[in-house]
Amino acid sequence: MSHHEDDRSAISGPSRRQFLILSGAVAAATSIGAAIPTAASAALGGGIGNLPGYPFTLGVASGDPLADSVILWTRLAPEPLAVGSGMPPKNVPVHWQVAHDEAFTQIVREGEVFALPEYNHSVRVDVRGLAPDRWYFYRFRCGPELSPVGRTRTLPAAGAQVNSFTISHASCQTWQTGYFTAYRYMAQDDIDLVLHLGDYIYEGAITAAAPRGGTFVPDEVRAATNTVDQYRLRYSLYKLDPDLQAAHAAFPWAITRDDHEVTNDYAGGIDRGQKQLARRAAGYQAWWENTPTRCAPPVGPDQRIYRRFTIGSLAQLDLLDSRQYRIGDNDPLVSKLGDEQEAWLIDGINSTGATWHVFAQGQQLGGVNQDSPTRNRVYRAYHDRQVYPVIFSGDLHWALVQDSLLAVPDPTSAIVGTEFIVTSITSTGDGPGDQATKDNWLKRPWIRYVDGYRGFIRTTFTPTGATATLRNVKFVTRPDAPTWDAQRFYIEAGRPGVTLV
Ligand SMILES: [Fe+2]
Known part of the structure; x- marks a missing residue:
């Protein structure tokens, strides 16, 4: 031939x-x-x-x-x-x-x-x-x-009627903290698209003498990542994991970044000078080489990765970049998404008649109890158009489900949509997490559920409702942890607010 x-x-x-x-x-x-x-x-x-x-x-x-x-x-x-x-x-x-x-x-x-x-x-x-x-x-x-x-x-054709579409989202997988058992269960699940919301790798030095039950890790792979070769080695280490490989082989993924693809808590990079931007360029290059993304390769430290998926007439999914364009976490004068991305997101609210509007991001736009200028503008846009988004987030290392309020923390303000913050695959280690932290969050009436186990969330969208299931693993510091469905949630299409079912 x-x-x-x-x-x-x-x-x-x-x-x-x-x-x-x-x-x-x-x-x-x-x-x-x-x-x-x-x-x-x-x-x-x-x-x-x-x-x-x-x-x-x-x-x-x-x-x-x-x-x-x-x-x-x-x-x-x-x-x-x-x-x-x-x-x-x-x-x-x-x-x-x-x-x-x-x-x-x-x-x-x-x-x-x-x-x-x-x-x-x-x-x-x-x-x-x-x-x-x-x-x-x-x-x-x-x-x-x-x-x-x-x-x-493939996705359903634009405008096609879709009876059901299932998305799982996951984030935060520190290799040396434990086994990626959650991915083994994910691979056996029935999923149409996996979203990875960042911290696919962690850039810090691997110091444990014999992580994961004695796995040998060469010194070059242990060093904190700064150069592109170091980031590449870190991806190699992570991608050798058989459970991660199984989940990749089973479904298409759409992947965005959080901070650890470059360095902890980086915010844009502008405030940290040329050295920081060189590191960002190296991290972005290795990310691009190791992800099945349609995004163009980075040009130096710049790479547009926010993008939109259309799932027939059922859903519009906007995958955001909550790191690259911000200058500081708490600076009231700047945007967390950057002006262009924010305008693109808000434009998208009107660009489709899809039943569901989903946006997914590494870190939430505000805090669990805090607003932010970006959050306020974006949530106001949804509220004004009476579109109730389903929001998928990562970063927190807790599973936390909340009705997102227009004016958090005022519990009498309108519900804009529902946010499913996914726990980590391994980061922070074995559940169930610190009870005092959990209790403190649950004092807020808009926070409907908190859970400190590791795992992922699977959400099935239909024309009439969305059902999300929290899929937990018992532990990550040893292999072969049992899994269970910790909680199920339901949202009726066209109505704000989540129900525990
Ligand atoms: Fe993380």
Whole structure:
């Protein structure tokens, strides 16, 4: 078979279209496991050379789905905990396939891309021409080696009626604090899209002598991350986790950042000078290389990652960046989202007639008990238009569900929407958390539920209601923790306020 030239360009940008190959002819001619040199590898002089080991150690991922497209991701890393990941400093061809079935007998699309050393041999494919609202399987091949198989899905077409769509959101996964058991349960769940709301890695030094039951961590990987190579190693360490890999392979994800993708509590970076901006550039670069995102790569310390997803006529989902554009947490003169992002968010309230309006972010716009200028402006916009958002947040390391008030902390003010702050995957360690902190929050009548276990939240949206379930794990400091559904919540479409059910 012959490959289209257009199918094997370098890692694709957001607007690049993969050219399509007729599925029937491809299926008949393809033998993906065979060690036959592809056109591209032949052009390079005979293939990928001798890699020092299996290249797909970090698994596969997909993300940022559209109705006709999804981004596929992997990274070649035969030695994931070494700088350069054990890869030769040259472009390496990688073949990809999308199929209707897990056995890859019905190939839908396939092609070839180059993994480039300047992107740490990460691979990103923007697969186009897929059918809306359906599941697919995908895999990669590098030389004779096949990747694990991932499963992904497209979004429903714009305006389509959707009976049900399930989103899970998660955040905050300090690797050395514990096991990512919550992801194992997530991988077994029935989910259409996973949102990761930041703190995918933590940048601090790993000091424990033998974290996670004695796992060996090389010194280069332990150091606090400052350079792009250090951030890359940190992603490698995290992405070796089998439970995280399983959750990525099971569903498409949409990922935003909080602070620890760069450094604790950073606010924009403008106030901390050039050194801080260089670190931000390094952190953003490694984040982009390691996430299945449609976002264009960062330009220095700048990268737009706020973006919108449309789930038929059922929901509009706005994924925010609550770090990059702010100057300070408590400065009343500045915006937490930046002027452009805030205007984009507020414009979006009117841009769709979707039943549900969801926005998701790393850190909440105000505090649990506090307003903020940004929060006030955004909540006022929703309130004025009588749109009741469902708000997904991370950062807090507590599960906290609240009716968001127009004028917090005035309990008589109007309910604008409902916020589901998700707990962490591991950060802070085993639950149930400090009882006094919990009791203090629960004194506020708009705070409906607080829980200090680790886990994630799964929310199913239908045309008439949204049901959210808090899925907890008992502990993270040991493997194989049991899980349970701690609490269920219901919101009726078009009506403000959450009910515990
Ligand atoms: Fe965190």
